[in-house]
Amino acid sequence: MDHSTHSTKESGDIPIPMTDSKSSKASSPLMPATTNKTAKQPPVSRLKRGLGVVDFILRICAIVTALAAATAMGTTSQQLPFFTQFFRFKADYDDLPAFTFFVIANATAGAYLVLSLPFSIVCIVRPHIIGARLMLLVFDTIAVPLVTAAASAAAAIVYLAHNGNSNANWVAICRQFDDFCQRVSGAVVASFITSLIFVVLVIVSAAALRRN
Amino acid sequence: MDHSTHSTKESGDIPIPMTDSKSSKASSPLMPATTNKTAKQPPVSRLKRGLGVVDFILRICAIVTALAAATAMGTTSQQLPFFTQFFRFKADYDDLPAFTFFVIANATAGAYLVLSLPFSIVCIVRPHIIGARLMLLVFDTIAVPLVTAAASAAAAIVYLAHNGNSNANWVAICRQFDDFCQRVSGAVVASFITSLIFVVLVIVSAAALRRN
Structure with a gap:
């Protein structure tokens, strides 16, 4: 766009006989487009920057809840002081496959969130790099399930x-x-909160992608 | 962009006989902008329309899998012909709360998908209505979890x-x-496929939102 305005300015400066009604008419539909864009740019990028900051804060919250869920589940173990009608005296998280999967999935999500922080910062500093934003959206969408x-x-x-x-x-x-x-119940609640934050992250990313 | 600079230089070089060349060359700095727009419009809207068609087909697949999962789970019941060491002789889906939730969630997802079809069609017919696209993305993101x-x-x-x-x-x-x-295992597999389709739907919507 800048190139074309330069070229029209140059073309307006150089040829004297051809600057009749045609060139003025012709350049008029171009100019509003460029001025509109330069006038609209600041609010859009401010909105995007605001969404980027929200994204960053949500990511830090999600890191806390995901790692809290993983460690709460992973470190839980209870030894019974007395004999019961059950054969077991000790309950660990790895007695049940669902709990093992829980620890792995939440630790993975926490690690992904830590790795995604630099990209989130890129989206704050350079709100117009939509590649990073789209990448975060795709990976967040995969992290939700x-x-x-x-x-x-x-x-x-x-x-x-x-x-x-x-x-x-x-x-x-x-x-x-x-x-x-x-x-274990506490860990499950923390994990559901992480999941909710991921859903909000996807929607924030979509809202930021909308205005390009 | 090279075109426009070339043409202005040429128009500067050739001064007087502009009456016929003016129409072609004076308008040349403008034409690239307008022709670019009209030339770029179709591929973008064609891409969006293509993504809309993909979205529509995926939605129909998801309706099939979601309703298949719900009905397979909901209609499953087995009566045992012999007496066992268990107290029960019959297994129904509503004996276990997780299976009841399964039927409700899949039926809800199927109903939402049917209701979302008109909006998906709107996105095919009018690819530039991004409100409908964003709405579908938000609801799909909620349907994933x-x-x-x-x-x-x-x-x-x-x-x-x-x-x-x-x-x-x-x-x-x-x-x-x-x-x-x-x-029940078959129903669970169908439901996981539905979930996968929802993830793809979110990514397709994000890709369609990207180019506005």
């Missing part, structure tokens, strides 16, 4: 551990392992 | 039903209810 699947599978197991299921003859183990169940 | 959570919770329970868990003293019920487990 990852974190949600982990949280949901763990929630299903925790629900079962709390309430049991008489139809399937599965007993509630939380009566014995109450500390374990409480920490 | 809904369907994934349903599929994942059901998968955790189905895994438990298949393999049991000796640590928690939960027995595998699929030895008795094998037909029930097989149909």
Whole structure:
């Protein structure tokens, strides 16, 4: 656009006989377009920068919740001080495959979020680089089902551990392992919050992509 | 851009006989801008229309998988012909809360997809209405965790039903209810496919939003 305005200015300066109504008419539809763009640019880039800052803050919140979920689940273990009718005396997260998946998925999401921070900063500093923004959107969209699947599978197991299921003859183990169940429930809640933040991140990225 | 500078130089060189060449050369700095716009418009809108068609086809696929998952889970029931050591003789989807949530979530996703079809058609017919596109993206992003959570919770329970868990003293019920487990597993797979299609839909919408 700048090139074309330069060229029209030059062409307006040089040829004397041809600057009749035609050239003035012809240049008029071009000029409003360029001035409009330069006038609109600042608010759009300010909006984009604001969305970038929101994105960055949400990412830091998501790092905290994802890593908190992973460590809370990963470090949970309860040894029972007494003998019960169960064969087990100790509950660990890796006794249940859903909980192992939970730790892996949340740690992966946390690592991805840490790695995505520089790109988020790029989107704040240079709001017009839409490649970085689109890349973040794609990876965030992939992270949503990852974190949600982990949280949901763990929630299903925790629900079962709390309430049991008489139809399937599965007993509630939380009566014995109450500390374990409480920490695991907390981790599941943290993971669902991470998932929610990812959804908001995708929508923020889409809103930032909209105005280009 | 090279064209315009060349043409102005030429118009500076050739002074007087401009009456016929004026129409072609004086308008040349302008024409690239306008012809560029009219020339670029079709590919962008063709690309958008193509993405809209992809979106529409994916939505129809997702309707099929979501409703198949919901009906397969909802209609599954197995009555055992013999007496076992379990107290139950019949397995229904509503015996387990995770399966009930599965049916509700998949039916909801299917209903949303049917309602979203008109908006998808609007995006094909009028590719420049970005409001509809952004709305679809937001709702698709919300549908991703809904369907994934349903599929994942059901998968955790189905895994438990298949393999049991000796640590928690939960027995595998699929030895008795094998037909029930097989149909439920199929429904879970269909739901995961729905979730994958939703992720692709979000990325397609983001790609369509990018060029505005």
